[in-house]
Amino acid sequence: MIAHLKGRLDSTGIDHAVIDVGGVGYLVGASSRTLASLGPVGEAAMLHTEMLVAEDFIRLVGFASAAERDWFRLLTGVQGVGARVALAILSALEPGDLSRAIAGGDKAMVARANGVGPKLAQRIVMELKDKVGGLPIPADGLSSVPLAGATADAVSAMLNLGFRPAEAASAVASADEELGSGATLDALVRLALRKAAK
Template identity: 70%
Template sequence: MIAKLRGLLDSFGADHAVIDVQGVGYLVSASTRTLSQLGAIGDEVVLHTEMLVGEDFQRLVGFASAAERDWFRLLISVQGVGARVALAILSALTVDEVHRAVASGDHAMVARAQGVGPKLAQRIVHELRDKAGGIALGPQSGGAATPMGSLAQDAVSALTNLGFRPSEAAAAVAKAESELGPEASLDALVRSALKKAAR
C-alpha cells in the first residue's frame, strides 16, 4: 500500500499529476484544490495517497493533507459516491467546509460540487454525520479544525472507545477544550468532556 509520495512534480493535467520519485513516474489523481497547491514543475512535492484497487483497475489518489485523505475515505464509503464524485466535492469545498456542511446538515452546500445532485447530497450528509465526529471540527461556531493527532483528537478517540457516538464525543471535547483552554492536559480534557457528554 502506497501511503505517501515525496518526489518532483513532473507534469500535471486537469485532474491528475505525475510525481517523479527517483526516476519512477507515479500518476496521481487529485482534487483541483490539491493540484493548485503543488507548485511549479520540477518542485519537490509531498502527497498523502490512497490506493484504489478494483477487478480491472488500480488508481492512486493524492491529497495535500491527511485530513483531506480522511474525508475522501469517508465520502467513498457512502453508496453512490466513487472516487470521481469524492474528488469533485473536495475540489468544490475545503475540508473545513465539508465538515461544517455534514455537521450542520447543509446538503445544499455539498450539492455545489459537480455531479452531486440533491438526493446524493442528502445521503452523504445523513450517512456521514455520525462518522465524521472523529475527524474534526471543534466548536459548532465553525472554529478551526482540530489537527489530526492532537490532544483533542486523542480525547475524542478516548470517548468513542467508551461507547459515545463520534459526533457526541467531538461536541463534548470541543466544549471542554473551549473551557479549559489549549494548554489543558489530555487527562483533564477527557475528564471534563466525559462530564459534558454524560449530561
C-alpha cells in the same frame, strides 16, 4: 499500501499529477484544490495518498493534507459516491467547510460539487452526520485544538483506525495535554488509544 509520495512534480493535468520519486513517475489523481496547492513543475512535492484497487485497475489518489484524504475515505464509504464524485466534492469544498456543511445538515452546500444532485447530497449528509459528530466544527475540520506536527498526525492515525473525528481529536488533545508539547507521534497515539478506550 502507499501512504504518501515525496518527490519532484513532473507534470500536471486537469485531474492528475505525475510525481517523480527516484526516477519512477507515479500518476496520481487529485482534486483541483490539491493540484492548485502543488508548486511549479520541477519543484519538490509531497502528497498523502490512497490506493484504490479493483478487478480491472489500481489507481493512486493524492491529497494536499491528511484531513482531505480522511474526508475522501468517508465520502467514498457512502453508497453512490465513487472516487470521481468524492474528488469533485473535495474540489468544491475544503475539509473544514465540508465538516460544517455535514454537521449543519447543509445539503445545498454539498450539492455545489459537479455531479452531486440533491438526492445524493442528502444521502451524504445523512450518512456522515453521525461519523462527523454533532459538535460545531471549526476551520481545521476536526477540533478546537490547534493541530500541527505530531498532534495532527496522531489525529490522522486515529481516524485511520476508525475513530470518529470528534473522538480522535478529543483523545489526542487529552494525550497532548498530559504529555506536553515535545511528545512524539508514537507516544501521542499510544496514550490517545488508551484514553479513547476508557
